[in-house]
Amino acid sequence: MLAYPGTVTPSLRPAPARPRHRILGAMVAAAAATALLAGCAAFAPADDGRSLVPGVGSGVEASPKLEAVSPAAASVSGGDTLTLTGSVLDEVDRVTVGGREASDVTVVSATEVTAVSPRTEDYQPDAGEVIAWIGETPVATDTAPTLQYEVVTGVDRQLSYALKHWQREDYNLAEWGELNSVGGDCANFVSQTLIQRGWEMTDDWFSYDQSANRTASWGYVPAMDAWLEANAERYGLTKLTSEQRDQVKIGDIVMFDWERNGTNNHVQIVSDVVHNDDGSISVLMVGHNKDTDFRDFDETITVDWPGGSGYFWSIPAA
Secondary structure, three states: OOOOOOOOOHHHOOOOOOOHHHHHHHHHHHHHHHHHHHHHHHOOOOOOOOOEEOOOOOOEEOOOEEEEEEOOEEEOOOOOEEEEEEEOOOOOOEEEEOOEEOEEEEEEEOOEEEEEOOOOOOOOOEEEEEEEEEOOEEOEOOOOOEEEEEOOOHHHHHHHHHHHOOOHHHOOHHHHOOOHHHOOOHHHHHHHHHHHHOOOOEOOEOEEOOOOEEOHHHHOHHHHHHHHHHOHHHHOOEEEOHHHHHHOOOOOEEEEEOOOOOOOOEEEEEEEEEEOOOOOEEEEEEEOOOOEEEEEHHHHHHHHOOOOEEEEEEOOOO
């Protein structure tokens, strides 16, 4: 059929142009769907305890978090290994318990850190908040874990007793009396702490009736030292010089000779051993007469009694 001039056969008419924005919109939607699927796989939790969350262009690491500590209880004297668990803990460099520094902090993995518990302030039962630190920043936690301090060992009982009764107003007079009127109460007090540690009175070391009936070895320093010497094997005692203080432990006995004339004048109990940053070791003591809780050994023989000397009876841990 012949077409009239200026007309177009319907079957040969060009299709109407589709708007470009619809095509671009479909492409963008498809790309977004692909990116969403890819993102679910890309941001799966890592095996090392880190958790990644979606971000712009790459994953963002979760913040460190402390979740728990075990065991839940430890000795008031310290020395127990604690295990802290959580996530992203691999930069932890300090741990404190009740505000006191734990020792031997070791990062085992991103989810586990170990540390050795410090003692309590005065060897009394208490609860201490456990905090992990990265530099000066505490690691976040939903509920701060706590460590319950308990009297567990013989040394715990000895030091808990000593730090409870070292001041004159807190002497245990009802049970042991005091001997200041007959030369000093230092040996009487040390003997009391050894009873708390688990030692038992013998025929040659005893005190009854508020120390009215007692042996010299119980309340007189030279006699006590001689008795310790005679019973060193029985109690597993080791005599240490002041230069061997790296072997000294809390609960050990300290003997002093103020005039260096071979006669001991004073006795105390080791209440702490501090390893200083300069490599030196400070021995601190609790005792009566000059009633003190943490008296410094070196200051005692240089300032309090210049020229004096001292040594230690080391007792096996109990």
